[in-house]
Each structure stands twice: as C-alpha cells, then as structure tokens.
Amino acid sequence: MDRYQAMTTFVRVVETGSFSAAARQLHVGQPAVSKIVAQLESRLQVSLLIRSTHGLTPTEAGQAFYERARNALLEADEAELAARGAGSGLSGRLRVSAATTFARLHIIPRLPAFLDAHPQLDVDILLDDRMIDLVAEGVDISLRMGALADSSAVARKLATGKRSVLATPAYLARAGMPLVPADLADHTAIVYSQLPNVWSFHRDGSAVSVSVAGRLRVSAAEGLRAAILADMGLTITSDWMFAPELESGAVTRLLPAWSLPDIDLWAVFPTGRMMTAKARQFADFVQGLME
Known part of the structure; x- marks a missing residue:
C-alpha cells in the first residue's frame, strides 16, 4: 500500500465527510477510496472512521491520524518545493473559489502569467458568488469581498476597493441626476440581494442613510451588471465590478462628494x-494584480 496515497485519501475523506466526495476530488471511483481506507485500517489494526446514516466521522484514533497525516502531507509539499527551488515553480493542483464577475474581470484574463510561471501546476477555479464550504469543496484559497462572516477564518487582506453609486448615461438622461443621497429614494435601484437595501453615505463627518427600492432584485453580480448596462436603474457596488465601463465612460459615478464604506478583498x-x-x-499573485 502506498502510504502517501493512503494518507492523502484518508485526509480527503475526513475533510469532505464521505467516500463519494473524496473520490470526486481525487478523480477516482468510490470503491477505490473505500478500499484504500479499509487497507489503512487493516495495516494500523485500528478503526479510523465511524460509519453511520449521518455520514463519516473519525474515531479518536482516526482524528489523531488525520491531524498528523494532514500536517505530514503539507510538510511534504513544502519540502518538495524547497528541494526543487523557488525558481522551478509549483506543481500539482490548486483549487480556487472566487466571485464570478470579479474573477472574470480581474483574475482569469491575467492568469496566463501565473500559469506560465508554474507550468507543472493545474488550477481549478470555482466561480460562485455565494460563500461555500472550503473544506467540503476541497478549496485551497477563496477570494472573498466584504466583511468576513466567520471571525475564526484564516484570512489575509489583499486589497481595499472603493464603492460607488453607478448608472448609465442613458438611465440618467431619463430619470435625472441625483444631487444628494436623499434623491436616491426617488430612483429605481437594482437591488443586490446579498447586501442590505439601506445605503449609508458619509461627508465631512456626517452620515446619511437612504432606503432604496426597485422592482428587480438579483442574487449575483453578473445579473447586477446586466441590469445596469441595460439602463434599468442605479446601484451601489464596488468599482471593481464595473472597472471597464468606468474607464470607458459606459457608466457614471454619482454623488462624488459623498463617500461609502470601502470594500476589502x-x-x-x-x-x-x-x-x-x-x-x-x-495570494501574492492576486495582491500584485490589485496594487
């Protein structure tokens, strides 16, 4: 039995909670995963997993083995990288999750430079605006914007971006230009369902909150972009989400004298x-892109 393969398989089983999920991540059949775990238990002469209708959970011995095996695999990766030298590049597979629009505009078009620097590395990018379970999905790094819901998360700030009220010139020609935040209450807002519909503005130490409304709510930034570019209304979003249109003038930044809270990546x-x-x-690569 290949000890490295056995440890890798067992770690994936514990982290995903099932043989089938581990098999999908390892690109093998479920019977192969079950067989490897059974061989591992036989070799160690101890039960590593408790199997129930609710899934798989490690025994006390299984938890101890998982923690040591996980750290051993990570140390092996680091040792291999050090032995090859930093100049030879990374290898294996990297799973990244990111918001769809942000990745489409800022990451994927500039990814060739990262891949060229690491020809032995494969990259899987999961595009999803929702918060996903990184362990269950086998994700190595997730790019997220805004406040982090989990205060215990291991995270590193990569960049800080500006938020703005945006609309197209065609919408503004039809609906008029808002001059103060209170004017937004009379406009049609495209509401992003993952954010509150009360917008808070600041200027000269004072704060103003405005409730906005609109007939259209969207759950993903791609829908928000499509609605704005179809001249359907205005919205608050990060400038990152409309970077090409802000540069070309296809969208207009409104209320420039008022500021909104910044957004962190x-x-x-x-x-x-x-x-x-x-x-x-x-993470270093993305931080360099956003500087």
Missing part, C-alpha cells in the same frame, strides 16, 4: 489547515 484559507505554498503564492 480577502484571501481566505480553510480553517484547520496549514496554508500551502501554492495558496500563498496565488
């Missing part, structure tokens, strides 16, 4: 794992 790593060299270097 974070690299988030799975809780309970050591940060891998691959994840760390990808």
Whole structure:
C-alpha cells in the first residue's frame, strides 16, 4: 500500500465527510477510496472512521491520524518545493473559489502569467458568488469581498476597493441626476440581494442613510451588471465590478462628494489547515494584480 496515497485519501475523506466526495476530488471511483481506507485500517489494526446514516466521522484514533497525516502531507509539499527551488515553480493542483464577475474581470484574463510561471501546476477555479464550504469543496484559497462572516477564518487582506453609486448615461438622461443621497429614494435601484437595501453615505463627518427600492432584485453580480448596462436603474457596488465601463465612460459615478464604506478583498484559507505554498503564492499573485 502506498502510504502517501493512503494518507492523502484518508485526509480527503475526513475533510469532505464521505467516500463519494473524496473520490470526486481525487478523480477516482468510490470503491477505490473505500478500499484504500479499509487497507489503512487493516495495516494500523485500528478503526479510523465511524460509519453511520449521518455520514463519516473519525474515531479518536482516526482524528489523531488525520491531524498528523494532514500536517505530514503539507510538510511534504513544502519540502518538495524547497528541494526543487523557488525558481522551478509549483506543481500539482490548486483549487480556487472566487466571485464570478470579479474573477472574470480581474483574475482569469491575467492568469496566463501565473500559469506560465508554474507550468507543472493545474488550477481549478470555482466561480460562485455565494460563500461555500472550503473544506467540503476541497478549496485551497477563496477570494472573498466584504466583511468576513466567520471571525475564526484564516484570512489575509489583499486589497481595499472603493464603492460607488453607478448608472448609465442613458438611465440618467431619463430619470435625472441625483444631487444628494436623499434623491436616491426617488430612483429605481437594482437591488443586490446579498447586501442590505439601506445605503449609508458619509461627508465631512456626517452620515446619511437612504432606503432604496426597485422592482428587480438579483442574487449575483453578473445579473447586477446586466441590469445596469441595460439602463434599468442605479446601484451601489464596488468599482471593481464595473472597472471597464468606468474607464470607458459606459457608466457614471454619482454623488462624488459623498463617500461609502470601502470594500476589502480577502484571501481566505480553510480553517484547520496549514496554508500551502501554492495558496500563498496565488495570494501574492492576486495582491500584485490589485496594487
């Protein structure tokens, strides 16, 4: 039995909670995963997993083995990278999750430079605006914007961006130009369902909150972009989401004398794992892009 393969398989089973999920991440059949775990238990002469209708949970011995095996695998990756030398690049597979629009505009078009620097590395990018379970999905690094819901998350701030009220010139020609935040209450807002519909503005130490409304709510930034570019209304979003249109003048930034809270871009790593060299270097790459 290949000890490295056995440890890798067992770690994936514990982190995903099932043989089938581990098999999908390892690109093998479920019977192969079950067989490897059974061989491992036979070799160690101890039960590593408790199997029930609710899934798989490690025994006390299984938890101890998982923690040591996980750290050993990470140390092996780091040792291999050090032995090859930093100049030879990364290898293996890196799983990244990111918001769809942000990745489409800012990451994927500039990814060739990262791939060229690491020809032995494969990158899987999961595009999803929702917060996903990094461990269950086998994600090494997640790019997230805004406040972090989990205060215990292992995270690193990569950049800080500006938020603005945006609309197209065609919408403004039809609906008029808002001059103060209170004017927004009379406008049609495209509401992003993942954010509150009360917008808070600041100027000269004072704050103003405005409730906005509109007939259209969207759950993803791609829908928000499409609605704004179709001249359907105005919205608050990060400038990152409309970077090409702000540069070309296809959208207009409104209420420039008033400021909105900035938005942070974070690299988030799975809780309970050591940060891998691959994840760390990808975070460095993204931070460099956003500077």
